[in-house]
Amino acid sequence: MSHDHAQHSHDHHDHHHGSDLSPVEARVRALESLLTEKGYVDPAALDALVELYETKVGPHAGARVVARAWTDPAFRARLLADATPAIAELGIGGRGGEHMVVVENTPEIHNLVVCTLCSCYPWPVLGLPPVWYKAPPYRARAVIDPR
Structure with a gap:
């Protein structure tokens, strides 16, 4: 998820796609967006961590x-x-x-x-x-x- 996408996660278009998410996925998406907007999480670092667990370990x-x-x-x-x-x-x-x-x-x-x-x-x-x-x-x- 890019930083720009996180900042615009409250528009109607995103909510439409969000309806396909499970409750847990929706909660994770909301937390990620909020933490990114507040500057607590760097999306690039998060992507690197996910890639680590998907490919290296x-x-x-x-x-x-x-x-x-x-x-x-x-x-x-x-x-x-x-x-x-x-x-x-x-x-x-x-x-x-x-x-x-x-x-x-x-x-x-x-x-x-x-x-x-x-x-x-x-x-x-x-x-x-x-x-x-x-x-x-x-x-x-x-x-x-x-x-």
């Missing part, structure tokens, strides 16, 4: 790491020994990926990941955490009854 990045581990035994060994630099070899890292740990599932062991304190989540390789991952019932049950 997310499950597709984690899939690249797993695929490389499947096809490159030396990389797999480095990944299990010290995940952060191994993942960085693929250009993946940054906030939320400073202290990566990789564990391997085997026929005997299947790992379940849960953060019982603050819902830590590896954003660079998985993107935004799902709502259930941060929910207290999941966090409590995963520890008490992981199966």
